[in-house]
Every structure is written in C-alpha cells, then in structure tokens.
Amino acid sequence: MNNVTVYCEFEEGKIADVSFELLSKGRNLANQLNCKLEALLFGNNLDGLEKEIAPYGVDILFKAEDERLSPYTTLPHTSLMVKLFKEQKPQIVLMGATTIGRDLGPRVSSALGSGLTADCTELEIGDHEDKKEKKIYKNLLYQIRPAFGGNIIATIINPDCRPQMATVREGVMRKVISDPKHTCEVIHLDVKNYFNKTDFAIKIIERHIEKSKINIKNSSIIVAGGFGVGSRENFGLLHRLASLLGGEVGATRAAVDAGFVEHERQVGQTGVTVRPKVYIACGISGQIQHLAGMQESSIIISINNDVNAPINKIANYVIQGKVENVIPKMIRYFKENSK
Amino acid sequence: MDAFKIIVLAKQVPDTRNVGKDAMKADGTVNRAVLPAIFNPEDLHALEVALRIKDLFKDSTITLLTMGPVRAVEILREGFYRGADDGILLTDRAFAGSDTLATSYALSCAIREIRDFDIIICGRQAIDGDTAQVGPQVAEKLGIPQITYCEEIVSLNKKQVTVKRRLEQGVEIVACNLPVLITVNNSAAPCRPRNAKRLMKYKHATTMSKQQETGGDYLASSSSHTHLNIKEWGISNIKCDTAQLGLAGSPTKVKKVDNIVFQSKDSKRIEDLDEDIGILMKELIDSHIIG
Incomplete structure (x- = not known):
C-alpha cells in the first residue's frame, strides 16, 4: 500500500x-x-x-x-x-x-x-x-x-x-x-x-528487425558533419553522439558526395531544410548552400579547428578543436552530467 | 464488396516543429503569432491510411472527428479536400483545460454517439504535447483493442485487420478482429494532396457558429447545399458525465511552466579542454537545451 x-x-x-x-x-x-x-x-x-x-x-x-x-x-x-x-x-x-x-x-x-x-x-x-x-x-x-x-x-x-x-x-x-x-x-x-x-484479441504474426527510413526533418537535435570529419568511421562518432542526445545525423553535400553518409541526411539547398532546437556542426566550414538549410536553428554549436570558418559567425558556441577529439569529450561529459 | 465505417481522430495544433529563433519572444514566452495552426502531422498520416482503405473498398466512409475551438473547423475542411466524407467538430466551453484523459473521455462519448464504426484511426501523437496518450485512452474507454505505431495496413476484411507496426528495433505484424483503434506513426505514407474538385466543392463548408460569426446567410446556403454544413457538437449532443470533462475532469494539473530562454547571438568560444567541454555540456543540460 x-x-x-x-x-x-x-x-x-x-x-x-x-x-x-x-x-x-x-x-x-x-x-x-x-x-x-x-x-x-x-x-x-x-x-x-x-x-x-x-x-x-x-x-x-x-x-x-x-x-x-x-x-x-x-x-x-x-x-x-x-x-x-x-x-x-x-x-x-x-x-x-x-x-x-x-x-x-x-x-x-x-x-x-x-x-x-x-x-x-x-x-x-x-x-x-x-x-x-x-x-x-x-x-x-x-x-x-x-x-x-x-x-x-x-x-x-x-x-x-x-x-x-x-x-x-x-x-x-x-x-x-x-x-x-x-x-x-x-x-x-x-x-x-x-x-x-x-x-x-491481438495475435502477433511476425517480428523482425528492419531499419526505418531516415527522416531528419522532424528531429529537434541534429549532429551534422562536413567533409572535415574525414571518414565514414569518424561519422560513427557523430552517430553515437546523436543517438545519445536523441537526435539525428545530418551532413553537408561534400560529406555525402564523399560517401560518408546516406543522401537522405543532406542538409542545405539541394538537401533538406531543417530548423532544429540544437544543430551541432562538426567539421563544417559553412558554405552558403549549407547555411541556407540550417541557419534558422535555435542553437548552433560549431566544432572546427579553423577559427575563421564562416559557420562560426552564426554559431552560438564555437569549440575550437578536432572533431575526433571533441566529440568523445562531449559524450563523456553528457553522460556524467545527465541525471 | 466489403465496406468499412472509419472514424479518423484529428487535432489542430500550433506548428511547433519548425520553430526558429523567432518562436520565443525576448521575455521567454512562446510567440504564438508566428506559429501557424496546422493539421497535426501524424493525423494526416492517419487520414491517408483511411483513404487507402477507401481506395480499395469504395463504399467505405470516413468521418473526421476533432475536438477544439471553433477555429478547428479548418482542419475538417482540409480533410474534406483530401477525401473525407463527413466531419464533426466537438466544441464546448466545458472541454476547456482538458488533459489527455478528459479529452479521451469527450472523444469516446462523441464516438458512442456516432455509434456505428469498424475502425478508428488517429495519429500516434500530437506535436504540441507529444504524449501519445489519447489514442490508447480512447480505445480503453470504448473497451476495444488498440494497435499502436501502425506503419501500414497489410490486409483487411470484414472480420479482421492485419497491421505492420514500427517499433524501436524493428517491425511487428499483428492481426486483430474489428472493431479496433489504430494509431499511426510518421513513418507511414504521407497524406495525398488536396483534390482540386473537392477543394472547389468544400471551400465554403463551415459550422453554424462560424457562419453566424462571419454574418453569412446560413439558412439560405444550408438548404441548397447541405454538404457545406459541418456538424458541430457540444455537450448537449453527447451523453456524458460533465464531472469528467475539462479542467475538473483532468487528474493532471500544470503546477508551473518555465520558458526556455535561448541565448543571444553572441558566440561563445570554447577550447578543446576537458574542463571547458564539461562546463558546456552541464550548461546545455541545466538549461534543458539537451538531455
């Protein structure tokens, strides 16, 4: 009782x-x-x-x-x-x-x-x-x-x-x-x-694993990567951070063309336009075509080793460093600070 | 040929998905003026599921039911443009302040009044609350089974429906006898666009109170064009226990609301150091931006 x-x-x-x-x-x-x-x-x-x-x-x-x-x-x-x-x-x-x-x-x-x-x-x-x-x-x-x-x-x-x-x-x-x-x-x-x-009343006929279609438009948190992320393997880090935060992975056209991620994840003029609550731009320089697809995001966090990257001008937070060093730290401190 | 009586539940919601920087005012309150009122996106997927049944079983009927202020008649009209046969606006001051349970109760009373149905279809959740509770609660109040997270109806006959469900890890195919309530995911097929002929036919369709509000000649238009009258139901049109409605009928109360104040445009520089990134993550979590 x-x-x-x-x-x-x-x-x-x-x-x-x-x-x-x-x-x-x-x-x-x-x-x-x-x-x-x-x-x-x-x-x-x-x-x-x-x-x-x-x-x-x-x-x-x-x-x-x-x-x-x-x-x-x-x-x-x-x-x-x-x-x-x-x-x-x-x-x-x-x-x-x-x-x-x-x-x-x-x-x-x-x-x-x-x-x-x-x-x-x-x-x-x-x-x-x-x-x-x-x-x-x-x-x-x-x-x-x-x-x-x-x-x-x-x-x-x-x-x-x-x-x-x-x-x-x-x-x-x-x-x-x-x-x-x-x-x-x-x-x-x-x-x-x-x-x-x-x-x-309900009979289960079949269950199997099946990947769902990618749809980043409805996601309130997007972790996006550019060509600067470097490889498909490094994008794995972005996927880990995104799933931890309950978000999706996005990408620039250059990263998609390099084969790092699927085309459905492309943000920008020739991809989808997103307005998430948080946009974490990893190794993205900030070409105008990309900015057109994400500049309305509420909070923009840029991770870039180039301080002068154009995207830093519209970012709320700029973390100066390499993506592969910064993201593991973000993952660690998110886990430590969440309840 | 089989025919099905389908009820689609829909809600008019402020468009909270595409909130940009202008969605919050400087004082931290929601700027409702910049948020248009729209047909809840997953309810549109639900309407498409219903329309596909009607494509296959031509004599089926789709009744769209919505609860909300008089203005919500807009989404009923939107439903007519896309192929709904009938629409009911459930509106009354007595419903004001309803939480999900009181909403489900009112909707279930209206459905009992419609009486005859095979399938109820609605979106999984509405984007203003994201609770995903009204569907299952309506099913419970009506004493019928529920199938949540539907992506597609696999097969249907007068006795039984088979549904593909989208779960976290994969999919599940389930079968259930009718009647049943189905909630639809956003991974289901998007709703078809408006039909031009239907748009011409229904663009003046409205409810009596809306008609009176705009001072139109309601009686004159109604006698010659009955399809333009959208049904409007209040508590006098349904059998209900008023103690279970509105604020009084809602077990949950809102104690407090905090607005999230987004930071100004000045960018903050952070070094790639454990301490600095630790502080940043803590700040983002504490201000509810993430986590």
Missing part, C-alpha cells in the same frame, strides 16, 4: 536498461517518502531474475509468468497492472517511455482514471498548495517534462488521483546499484485471477 512501483520491461529474455534506471530513481523517491519500492515483472521464463532486480533496492517483486505474456501485447499486461493496482494501491508508478511503456501506460491510466505524464525528464517530491480550495498537498510527485515542441518545461502534478503515473525515456535517469547483496521478497501472481477473456 502506498508504495513506489516500477514496471520492468522484459523482452527477448532481457530486462530493459530503462527499467534499471527507473528502479534506481524509484529507490531514491521511496527513501524520500519513507515507503517501499516494488517492481513488476511480467513475462515467461522469469526464473532467477529477482537477482538482477534486487540490487537496485527493490523490497517486493511481483512476478507474473505465462507464455501469453511474452512477447508483449497490450491487453493482458493492462489487466494485470490494473487489477494489481486496485489491490496494492501504489502512490507512484514509473514506466519506460518506450514503445511498450507508451502503449501500456495510457491504457492503464485510463482504466484507473488516474493521471499520467509522458516523457518526464525530472521527477521530484514536493508540496502543493491549492489556493482556491485552501488545501495543502504534501509529498506529491513533480513530473517535469518539456512541452510545446521543447520550447517550455512544464511541472505536472496529480493532486487527487492515485497512482501518480509517469513515463521516462531511456538514458534520462542514472542506473545506480544500491546494495549488490540486497534480496527482495518475491510474490507470484496467479495470472488466472487477472486475465479477462478478451485479453488475447
């Missing part, structure tokens, strides 16, 4: 990283609230997985095992969560903002009539005063997230409804083992008591 609960994603025989990150954050919130941390694990062949989960400070693990729970489909997982929450009444529920969490979270919140905030970047405990009702709420979950295309940061609360539900993207919270020797209580759920007859 009144605990913090984390839904652990279990796919392809592995617990998702985001789940460990949320357990770490959940432990921290549970300590502040002086309550227990619970984990949910639904799937098939879950033997021994409590050993992976317990070190994050989990007190109770609810396990549901059935071959119909894996691979994930919406309805049986929803039924389990909804009925379990009606029994256990957690105060906070955290889920990954993944394809699974963003499919399951809203369905569960709707069934419980409780509030859900998607893609939180920070979670804090705090109080709230409702001046109109003259009511003070203690220890609410502040769910902090960007909105309006990333132009504002909103703090959302659920004063009256429980549980307070939030999803968080992978890599936003930090994974911290609280005690490697910690053990947790395991409660096995009898799935028969939770499933509804209509829960198996």
